[in-house]
Amino acid sequence: MQTIKNKKQHGFTLVEILVVVAIIGILASIIIPKLTSKVDEARVQKAHLDIKSLSSMLVIYKLDKYGYPDSEQGLKVLVGQYLKTLPKDPWGKKYLYLSPGLRNTKSFDLYTLGADGAPGGNDENKDIGNWD
Structure with a gap:
């Protein structure tokens, strides 16, 4: 006579997988906006x-x-x-x-119009120049 072994399969249920996916979604919704604001801050710092x-190269050129x-x-x-x-x-x-600049009338204005490419703005859309 053959004996039938009781084989129990191990794995995750659909409910367990859905809970993990929901937790990952919640964490992503919290973390991603914070990361994108850091990217914007890094771009502004790079522009500065x-x-x-x-500006240093222009001073050397002037000399x-x-x-x-x-x-x-x-x-x-x-x-x-x-x-x-x-x-x-x-x-x-x-x-x-x-050159001559509008803000730095004795030398030059060197600037970028920010993320939006238009004069004025706030945050990453703010104009960044050698007058800051």
Whole structure:
């Protein structure tokens, strides 16, 4: 006679899986907004650092050439001798340059219009420039 072994299968029930998925969803809804705000803060900080770096290069240019490049020449005069390439702002747009500046009338304005690409704004949409 054959004996039938009682085999019990081990695994998760559908209810257990749904509970775990719900917990993951709740945690994601709490964590993801906090992470995206950190990304926005990092972009703003990168813009500030890029502007400081480009401003330093413009000061070196002034020492070599006895003046800042005019608005028409723009930042492109830095490529080659001072920079390999011009950085773009954290939102993928070109940094804007005016010489003489509207805010810094004795030197230049170097700025980005922020995430929205429009003048003014708040938070990540705020204009960031060498006047901050």
